[in-house]
Amino acid sequence: MGKFQLPDLPYAYDALEPNIDAQTMEIHHTKHHQGYVNKLNKAVEDSGADGSLEELLRNASKHSTGVRNNGGGHYNHSLFWKVMGPGGGGAPQGELADAINAKFGSFDKFKEEFSNAAASRFGSGWAWLVVNDDGLAVGSTPNQDSPIMDLADFKGEPVLGLDVWEHAYYLKYQNKRPDYIANWWNVVNWDAVHENFKKVK
Amino acid sequence: MAFTLPDLPYDKTALKPFLSEEAFDYHHGKHHNAYVQKLNANAEGTDYESMALEDVVLKSYEEKRPAVFNNAAQHWNHSFFWNCMSPNGGGAPKGKLGEKIAESFESFEKFKETFATQAAGLFGSGWTWLSMHEDGKLEILPLPNAETPLVHDQKPILTIDVWEHAYYIDYRNARPKFVEGFWDVVDWDFAEKQIG
Numbered sequence: 001m002g003k004f005q006l007p008d009l010p011y012a013y014d015a016l017e018p019n020i021d022a023q024t025m026e027i028h029h030t031k032h033h034q035g036y037v038n039k040l041n042k043a044v045e046d047s048g049a050d051g052s053l054e055e056l057l058r059n060a061s062k063h064s065t066g067v068r069n070n071g072g073g074h075y076n077h078s079l080f081w082k083v084m085g086p087g088g089g090g091a092p093q094g095e096l097a098d099a100i101n102a103k104f105g106s107f108d109k110f111k112e113e114f115s116n117a118a119a120s121r122f123g124s125g126w127a128w129l130v131v132n133d134d135g136l137a138v139g140s141t142p143n144q145d146s147p148i149m150d151l152a153d154f155k156g157e158p159v160l161g162l163d164v165w166e167h168a169y170y171l172k173y174q175n176k177r178p179d180y181i182a183n184w185w186n187v188v189n190w191d192a193v194h195e196n197f198k199k200v201k
Numbered sequence: 202m203a204f205t206l207p208d209l210p211y212d213k214t215a216l217k218p219f220l221s222e223e224a225f226d227y228h229h230g231k232h233h234n235a236y237v238q239k240l241n242a243n244a245e246g247t248d249y250e251s252m253a254l255e256d257v258v259l260k261s262y263e264e265k266r267p268a269v270f271n272n273a274a275q276h277w278n279h280s281f282f283w284n285c286m287s288p289n290g291g292g293a294p295k296g297k298l299g300e301k302i303a304e305s306f307e308s309f310e311k312f313k314e315t316f317a318t319q320a321a322g323l324f325g326s327g328w329t330w331l332s333m334h335e336d337g338k339l340e341i342l343p344l345p346n347a348e349t350p351l352v353h354d355q356k357p358i359l360t361i362d363v364w365e366h367a368y369y370i371d372y373r374n375a376r377p378k379f380v381e382g383f384w385d386v387v388d389w390d391f392a393e394k395q396i397g
Contacts, residue, residue, distance in 0.1 A: 027373055027374060031373070031374040032374055035374070065324075069324050122267065122271050122346055122347070123325055123326035123327070123345065123346040123347075123364075124325040124326045124365070125325075142325065143324055143325040144324075144325075165325075165365065166326070166364065166365035166366050166369060167365050167369065167374060170365060170366060170369040170370070171369070174227050174231065174366075174370075175227060175231040175232050175235065175366065
């Protein structure tokens with residue numbers, strides 16, 4: 001058994017229907033995410049890279065491409081599953097809502113900016129809400145780069161992430177990435193996002 | 202003159218079972234078409250509008266205009282890709298291309314193996330190319346997203362699209378199976394014509 005393990009999904013594969021279909025969730029979790037975990041284990045074995053997942057990523061520039069790509073894939077997907085859930089959607093409350101309003105003007109303005117970042121990421125990648133030196137910030141990264149990587153061109157501590165690789169939406173949405181993004185807001189677990197925010201603010 | 206979506210050089214059922222009709226409906230009818238539409242939208246009212254597609258690719262890359270480059274290059278790449286495949290394809294390259302491949306990669310089998318490994322291993326979205334340097338030397342070139350050998354002063358000879366949208370309908374996450382099936386439809390006559 002390898003050092004890194006695929007986490008269970010915190011809900012059933014069909015829990016995010018109809019916004020994200022069960023087949024997509026199952027392939028995404030058991031094939032794509034599992035693939036990153038397997039290849040990460042091989043990459044750390046082959047290179048002798050040592051440390052926790054977070055330590056590896058924060059020092060990604062010192063490690064192999066295999067550690068960067070697969071470690072990023074493992075980390076990003078683990079976060080992604082947790083920021084979604086059945087009964088999600090709506091709007092954030094409390095201090096996260098205040099921080100979003102203060103930074104972006106309103107929740108709708110924030111959604112628009114985040115959705116644009118997700119829609120305009122060309123090729124494969126992720127859209128993010130992070131906390132960095134500017135406070136809350138919205139941006140995107142290519143492929144499986146994570147904002148916590150020292151070599152990321154958009155850096156910060158992730159609060160919310162959205163996978164815009166085609167595998168995340170192709171079976172249901174095909175070429176219509178903007179529709180996937182619009183419906184994804186219905187499954188965002190704002191309680192979990194708020195917890196992330198409290199840890200890093 | 203606006204850029205236009207070319208017809209497929211064969212019926213969209215012609216490459217079954219390698220690719221389904223549905224795959225072509227999306228890949229050609231939606232994805233390729235969207236690149237053409239977005240290219241036109243971004244080129245409108247600029248010098249790019251009246252240029253040949255290949256020149257748009259080269260100039261927008263040089264000028265770092267991603268909204269033009271990405272769509273122009275994807276239009277070029279897809280147009281080229283459709284022609285790299287044929288219902289009468291498969292087999293092995295003949296003539297000058299066959300000789301050059303054997304020279305550059307030891308054998309056709311070795312070439313296939315390396316090309317397939319690169320195509321399967323390209324991380325994220327992109328294309329894997331067989332390309333030719335000015336001195337005639339062949340190279341296998343995996344490139345991200347819309348990037349093409351044209352911007353590296355190389356001539357495209359053959360390509361496979363490994364964006365997930367190229368295979369997800371028929372193969373899901375199994376990219377290596379898609380790459381394996383590609384060999385059955387490769388139009389080696391078209392590739393041979395590219396080396397000039």
